[in-house]
Amino acid sequence: MNSGLKSGLVLLVLGIVCGTLLALVNSFTAPVIAEIEEAAQYDALKEFYYDIEDPNYENFVITSDYDIDKLEINEDGVEGIFVIKDKGSDIIDSLGYLVYANGYSGDAPVLMLIIVEEDMDVIGYKVVSHKETTGFGADIVDNDFNVSSLIDLSGFDGVAGTTLTSNAILECFNIVAGRAGDDFGGGLDD
Amino acid sequence: MEKIIALAFTAFIAENIILSQFLGICPFLGVSKKRSNALGMGFAVLFVMLISSMVTWVLYKYVLEVLEIEYMRTIVFIIVIASLVQMVETFIKKVSPPLYKALGIYLPLITTNCAVLGVAILNISKGHSFVEMVVYTTFIGLGFIFVMYIFSMIREKLDNAPVPKAFQGIPIALIVAAILAIIFSRFGGIF
């Protein structure tokens, strides 16, 4: 057999073996990774709603004071919305947006949780995950972006040296500002 | 447009590949003793980095993501880079012997240069679009050349400086790099 062909075959066989092995490992780790990502979202929410106890991530969380639904949306930068209602009531208390800007879900430079009330007051926000270089990461997570209402975002304060991530975070706020009014006005009913 | 300028500036100075991301340290220390070598290596890296980032970006978006085998990323990228380096070498040798003479010896070293694989992966994980990827990679490459050039000038002078025996060679080079890193990190706040 021609030696070039032989070498090619060796590499092909090796590639197939390695690919299969990786597919196997991936089938074990992928569900765990998906669970971790979802858990991080609920953990972020927990910081603002303390009484969420051990949410069962597959089902909706029902806590003592609130009913919380998660809507999977995945459009225009919004990955999902936590709909938070007072226990037993139909009136939306607040909406928690999982929102990302620039790029694809999972690949985006930053995933934010932004919780707003009907009057556009921001109850809280949290960086759920980010891709900032080591060293700037902590600065981004701990930063006070100086946003208290979505009506006026001019006071937004980014983190020096992380222009791109800061811009992405401002864009996240803008995305939420652009749709929160409609969502509170019944836009989520269908 | 403002976004692209910010991206270019960040890639060039604030997130300088050598001084803040620690990629491509081996050529930075190994091939920076002379200005001409530093420039040669710099351009070879820019060239390979740009081509391989484009190829890997397209492969990732249109093959790996479509087939949902993103976990093959590292293997596919490193194979692409290794074969590209081979092809670029053969191509340059045929088309432009003078260029080959200038860049040739640096090319084989680039396969194991973590800057090339690193930037290819960063372009994916930062979620860049094609245009952003090209801008980012170009300015990362230019930042690499810029720092290599400054550093080689300092090292040429350093040869005549009375450096304590234990610091000669790599230790003093690292301390010079530390001073450069301080200067570069100060530019981070501009944008």
Place this chain on the structure above:
Amino acid sequence: MTNKENLLKGLVKENPLFVSVLGMCPSLAVSTSLENALGMGMGVLFVLVMSNLIISLIMSNEKLAALVKPVRIPVYIVVIATLVTIVEMVMHAFLISLYNSLGVFIPLIVVNCIILGRAEAFASSNKPLDSVLDGIGMALGFTAAIAIIAIFREFLGKGTITVWGNLVINLKGAFTFIGIEPIGMFVQPAGAFLSFGLILAAVVAIGNKRKEKLAKGAAK
């Protein structure tokens, strides 16, 4: 060489980081805390031991070796890249905070010169057992070296030493004692270059002293 020599040479005599100065990029980047350094060391340990084992198994079988020889570098790279991807997936699933702080440097283990270097220089021409011992020794030597840099940087930069997870040794008292704050620069990129340069100079100085001693001893 005996088994013991194979294992121990990576720790001091042929230390990959301080003597051969290989694998600089990850050691500068992840030495911000001891936890990161140990995590990186674990990843390298797994990849290096497994790749040394697999490659020496392939190359010690004559038929396989003849097939692989013309394309051995690509074969090594594919084997190493597979192992690295496994490390990446397992860390993502079970050690998420470590995965986030090591970031791009996990896939970059592929181009860590130590691993390809050991495959070509040692595993391809030695028995499987020797190769595994060599891999363990080299990886531990690498881990010890980045751990030293990490302790130096984290202590001076933050006044703490993060061993693992919540196990943090707080040494801020030492700074209050002399009346200064921890020097934040040491955990920044510049501090990485500075610390590595200083530690490397110290290692060279110790080595020089020892050589002088040996030379004196020989002269007598």
